[in-house]
Amino acid sequence: MAKKHETAIVSEPVAEQIPNGIKAEKKKKKKKDKQNEASPKRKLEEVEIHDDTESNKKSKKHKKSKQNAEENGTVEGNDGNSTKDDESARDGSVVVTGKNVKDAKYEPLRTFSASGLPENVLECCKNFERPSPIQSRAWPFLLDGRDLIGIAATGSGKTLAFGIPAIMHVKSKRKGKASKGRNPLCLVLSPTRELAQQISDVISDAGSSCGVESICLYGGTSKGPQISSLKSGIDIVIGTPGRIKDLIEMGVCCLKEVSFVVLDEADRMLDMGFEQAVRSILGQTCSVRQMVMFSATWPLPVHQLAQEFMDPNPVKVVVGSEDLAANHDVMQIVEVLEDHSRDKRLAALLEKYHESQRNRVLVFVLYKWEATRVENMLREGGWKVVSIHGDKAQSERTKALSLFKKGSCPLMIATDVAARGLDIPDVEVVINYSFPLTTEDYVHRIGRTGRAGKKGVAHTFFTKHNKGLAGELVNVLKEAGQVVPEALLKFGTHVKKKESKLYGAHFKEIPVNAPKSQKITFDNSDDED
The missing domain is CATH 3.40.50.300 (P-loop containing nucleotide triphosphate hydrolases)
Incomplete structure (x- = not known):
């Protein structure tokens, strides 16, 4: 039987006999503490002067980054990618946020021809009536060189949403020159072999009509043919983190010229333990690069990865909802x-x-x-x-x-x-x-x-x-x-909160028939001088 909660009353402490000099000093200290509480900035500065721990160094770095952002007219918001200049545009079930997203040049594409892309690039789209919502919204930003986060359900056409801009990125960099013997310019990372192959099939088909070559690198198969293709020259590398990292360490996969990077199914990649491999691979690419992240959900680890490797103010395109939702078809x-x-x-x-x-x-x-x-x-x-x-x-x-x-x-x-x-x-x-x-x-x-x-x-x-x-x-x-x-x-409708990998669970399972909690009040004894 659950115990009945009672109101707890805390009595005021008995006043101590304190010499006048010490009492005055305590009052002075208390007054100073209150001033510090009223001014968190001042308190933070004092901590930074006297504390040079590793965590404080990170605090200094974060503070400096925030000050720089303020000088540039941007302020980090709750989602880590927002700014005070951010705009939000809604187009049906699609919500776009980011800087200048309402600019006329970023209008959603209602037809493929409206993109202005060459016919040989759009050859792969001939069987589709119009761009899908994620393509319609993502293409204008990606073709303009913007970093982009795409949240879209599976089957939404996201492969071409980043595949076509990747092909155009190669064409603009190569400027008609053959890729033979040259290093790749684009990289697409995928969590599984099957997904990597699927992406490769789509991008290979799209690139075949305009001379853009790609390769799919994954484990469980011989490295020989993959190494030969890399040595002969390739435009786009698609693959799983494990095999790509192996080939980099062997010295046969050079990503130093990669300036367009896609992380597809980023949430799944981190779930499968690829975070360190992904970080290592990204460190091999150009320091100035266009970053694209696609994910069906937007958990905290993916959000943190985006903050670290993307532009401080990427465009975010959400088709449907960021929350977990199934295909209504x-x-x-x-x-x-x-x-x-x-x-x-x-x-x-x-x-x-x-x-x-x-x-x-x-x-x-x-x-x-x-x-x-x-x-x-x-x-x-x-x-x-x-x-x-x-x-x-x-x-x-x-x-x-x-x-x-x-x-x-x-x-x-x-x-x-x-x-x-x-x-x-x-x-x-x-x-x-x-x-x-x-x-x-x-x-x-x-x-x-x-x-x-x-x-x-x-x-x-x-x-x-x-x-x-x-x-x-x-x-x-x-x-x-x-x-x-x-x-x-009958199993209950409560949702289990996620656990911290470092600290474990911070919650208690509550059965459906649990008694309602009772309010506990405490007397306020903080007013004493």
Whole structure:
């Protein structure tokens, strides 16, 4: 039974017998302390004079940076990238913030021809009616050389949003000269091999019509061909941080001329532990460079990386919301069930969604061993199925993905290596056999369907082991106007706060039926002289 909270009363301390001289000195000191409290700036200056610790040096640096910003007419705001001269422009579901964003030259592009880009550069866009929202808003800024942060859901056309400006950057730098034997000018970093390959396919296709060459560098495959391509000369390097860092250390990947850098899925890169590798790679590029960061969410670590490596006042383009939100073209169905009933339920859903065995269905699991087990189970049940996960060689992963894309084997089992690396417009159904470790990954998984304006279905199994994420999942379902099952609500709707990697959790789990807290008041005894 919860204890009843009572009002605590603190009595005033008994006055001490203090000699007049000491008492006067204490009064004088107290008065000085109050003055310092009223003037935080003065107090900070005194600390800086007497304290030369490492943390104080950082304080001095931050203060000096802020003073310089004020002299230049900018003041850092709460988001770390705002200024007092910032503007905000809204265009439907797109919000753009930054300096001079309302300038006429940054008007959103309603047609591809309005961009003024050469026809051979726009050749890759011929199958699209008009620029997507992120392209419409990002191109004018990126083509003008501005640093940019793009927050957009998966499947929003962001690859071409940064790919076309990257190609134009190369063309303006090369000025018609061949890239043979020359160092790359653009770099695109991606968290996974599959996503790197997807980006490479799009940019290679876009660059082929205008003579811009690119290469995809990732692990799990031979370095020989990659090294040969780098030595022959390349314009754009696309790849994962691990392999690029290896090739830099071998002395075969020189990024000293790279002046256009893209971090795609920046949040995922940091989640996967690539932060040090990313910092090391960025240190090899030009000191004066155009930085582009794309992310589906905007967590604190990504925000800090942007502050460190981007212009103090980048343009920020948000399509939809910065908060966690799912694609509204996807119908989300969540079932709460027991672990042991998942196999039987999966077979029943495949009978429903994959009866013809022609439409593409993607089944997500959490672990590598789980992928193998589910694949074998389905194959024994007569289903034609392939899988991709971390224990498979890259050649096997590439082959499986190719079979799935072509439709030769339209049923695939995958771990989260595929959650952000597949851009296949015709995936009709996603089944989450195992719920992911984060709700962010859930949003990315179901984003494999409902792409390019098409509708999709995401069917998810949720068990008692996932109850810590129930509140976040409920919020995602409600935001998208989806049905929230009663069984899910029984786990509670509170959202677990993120934990500090350094200090751990600073919160206490509160059950749904917890009694309301009572107010505790204290007498104010600070008025005594």
